[in-house]
Amino acid sequence: MFIEYIPFDSATEHLVITEAQQQELDQRLMDLRAKLKALFIAFPGDEEQFGGCLAAGRGFVHLNANGAVEACPFAPYSDVNLKHMTLREALNSPLLSKIRNTHALLDQHKGGCALFENKAVLEKILFEN
Ligand code: SF4
Structure with a gap:
C-alpha cells in the first residue's frame, strides 16, 4: 500500500508529490503489478481511475476510535457517531450526503486530496449543519 502525503494544513502543501513523482509512482506500481502476483494500491493516486x-x-x-463516522481518514470531519445509530443511518448523515452530492466538484482537482483542495467548499458544508 502506497500512501501519498496528504496535507492537513496549507503550510505543508509543498510536500505533496509532484506530477512527475506521481507519474513515477504510477510506473513503479505498473511494474510491480506486472512482476508480482500481489495487490498494490496507491492512495489517493488510484482514485483517479474510480472517478476521483x-x-x-x-x-x-473512516470510523475513528470514538465511533465517529468520518468522510475519510484524511478528512476527519463527522456529524454522526455509531454509538447512536447504525452504519446505514450514519451514511445518510447531512454531512456525508452533502459531500457525496458535491462529488462533481470534488472530482476537479490536480492530484492529492480533493477535499483538501476544496477545503473552502467542505467548510461551507460543515457551517451549514
Ligand atoms: S478526502 Fe477524498 S480525495 Fe482526499 S484522500 Fe480521502 S478519498 Fe481521497
Missing part, C-alpha cells in the same frame, strides 16, 4: 474522491461512503468511510 471516494470519501463519505462513495467508496469508503
Whole structure:
C-alpha cells in the first residue's frame, strides 16, 4: 500500500508529490503489478481511475476510535457517531450526503486530496449543519 502525503494544513502543501513523482509512482506500481502476483494500491493516486474522491461512503468511510463516522481518514470531519445509530443511518448523515452530492466538484482537482483542495467548499458544508 502506497500512501501519498496528504496535507492537513496549507503550510505543508509543498510536500505533496509532484506530477512527475506521481507519474513515477504510477510506473513503479505498473511494474510491480506486472512482476508480482500481489495487490498494490496507491492512495489517493488510484482514485483517479474510480472517478476521483471516494470519501463519505462513495467508496469508503473512516470510523475513528470514538465511533465517529468520518468522510475519510484524511478528512476527519463527522456529524454522526455509531454509538447512536447504525452504519446505514450514519451514511445518510447531512454531512456525508452533502459531500457525496458535491462529488462533481470534488472530482476537479490536480492530484492529492480533493477535499483538501476544496477545503473552502467542505467548510461551507460543515457551517451549514
Ligand atoms: S478526502 Fe482526499 S484522500 Fe480521502 S478519498 Fe477524498 S480525495 Fe481521497
